[in-house]
Amino acid sequence: MEQRRKRIGAVENLKETCPETMHNGQPMQTIALFIPCFVDQLNPAVGIDMARVLRRIGYAVRFPEAQTCCGQPAFNSGYWHEARPVAERFVRVFRDADAIVCPSGSCTTMVRNFYPELLAGTPILAEAKSVAARVYECCEFLIKIAKVTDVGASFPHRVTYHDACHALRELHLKQEPRELLRHVRGLEVVEMPYCEECCGFGGTFATKFPMISSAMGETKSINVEASGAEYVTSTDSSCLMHIDGILRLRKSSARTIHVASILAQTALPSENASISTVAERTR
């Protein structure tokens, strides 16, 4: 146990070796990337793209490799006892970070809104609250903290935005992602009907109640198609993976893409090399 602690401590104390970046004469914070477990394993391009956007606007980024999962799957399933040590571990891994940025409204919600309840009465609660105050969803960070609306992106396509539930109703992010999308060169934002209605993913809900979940996803897909958009985007890869699976089953022409991946696209082809290969893979 003690050895494990030391190992985590050693990893988290290692700061990014990037030269210090200056922004308006001020040294910028180093951002700790919070890459959700399923993004790490199933949508790695989303994490790479988010890091690229943050660097492009002048931040140094680091990836604390000791991170695994925020604990939400167990927490949402009622297994708080099993979720607690995982959450405590997350707090230890990120306790020294200036700002923690995550390409998921749902995982951000877990840390910011639910850690205080999950970790109530534990010795780590104060630190958990402090970490919770420093964690941001990607679009939220760009608009509210970095105060950037134009990240220099170019994506000449018609795009509709799906309001992921946690981003919308737990983090109250409605305009932030849209504001960023509106500033992407060549991009046309078209709203779909019922954009705030849940897509039906819901974590383990999708595997416990596949018939309800897929019916909800079907409604969402029909609404995406009705918008006439080429792409549906969102703050959360989990929603997008669910919608993508149903869109492709329906042989729909609409595709999914994470908002960070849109923001990473620029007019310079050389910069997009790694993105296009990933985009091809998800197609």
Added chain:
Amino acid sequence: MSTPAQEFLRSAAIKSADLEHRRTIRAGIDHYEAAVDRAGARFLDWEAARQRLHEIKWEAVNHLDRYLLEFEMRVKERGGHVYWAETAEDARQYIADLAAQRGVRTVVKSKSMVTEEIDLTHTLEKKGVTVFETDLGELIVQLRNEPPYHLMTPAMHLTRAEIAKLFGEKFGGVESDDPQHLVAVARRALRKAFFSAEMGVTGANFLVADTGMIALTTNEGNGRLGSSLPRIHVAVAGIEKVIPRMEDLALIWPTLARSAVGQSIACYNTLIGGPRTASEPDGPEEFHLVLLDNGRSELLADSEQRDVLHCIRCGACLNVCPVFRKVGGHSYGTVYGGPIGSVLMPHLGGLSKYQHLSFASSLCGACTKACPVKIDLHHHLLHNRRNAVQSTERPASERLAFRLWSWAMMGERRFALLGSAARVLLRGVQALGLARTPLDPMRPWTEVHAAPAIPKKSFRALWREQHGAS
């Protein structure tokens, strides 16, 4: 005999795939949402109204003892009877005994979910009493011999054509499916019932403590007829229905009307103070109020979920719920359906019997946002899930899975290793063309989704390639 959980799964699967049901409900909800927006525009500050209503209900629920006694005292002063029913059985027995003692043959009922909760109609019918539902929607589902589909709009699942056909069979004289005409057909049948009934049963939307009156809201006037024409008026209400002051209704009535059906205010809002007095020419001779506990005291003792008692039964959480829209009101198999039902039923009927409903949610939070009294509905679903894991039987396989999950997440090396192994396996399955077959470990996901592209490398592997080990 299948369990409620199995019944739910069966019914939810059928309804979720029922496109006609989906269309009917969507049409109803679209109509509702447009009306809610119009009525909402009349509020200067809807969020402030919700907050104030939350505070009024908080005050009432946290001082139930005081306000209920105050209310009871005033009702009794005016000659009314108050019966405290600890259980549903107590409540229906009291009303059935009263009906028997007074020789009641016919009862007219106005819409009341709490009478569904105590299963009053069947109890009275077994004693030979004829019971007429007088709310149009309730009448329709009564004629179809089914429970209300929705706690505010009981016949939401039916089209005009279906209702016209039903009325034609039961009443005759149906010439079209024009709503006005259908209402006239129902009215002809119900007027006779109103005049012949010896007992009228209503719910009570609110119990006003400072005046000792019940507040009754309807859109059809049936509550007024049912509470004033028959000799005996029985009102049934959960103990959480008390509010401190009459003036609170100034905010409560328009808020209820907006959230329930998108009106500025309901058509009939009635305050009833008890039986007729010597100087009054009409009204019932007897007034009985049945105050129902039925598990509410235990909910009151639960500091985490006490705010569930704030509920004013407007049904807004059902309307906005994407799960309700798919599975429909009857799939829940409970008196109270939708998000409020999923939260409440474990308290009224037992956690082990109803825990499955708390898992049947994507936790989207639309219910919490819609709730006019700010009940933390979707977080309470999480609390119920936690309580279910702590106290009742969850499958051993699930318990083991989360124990293993927790172990795997406690080390980044094992996490990365297990992740890589899983990706290699899934890529292999896909390369062999076995995706979406019974050999695919990603089932049940791939049963309803096209198989996802599985990347070769994880984020952490890509990061290491670009930046070296940190």
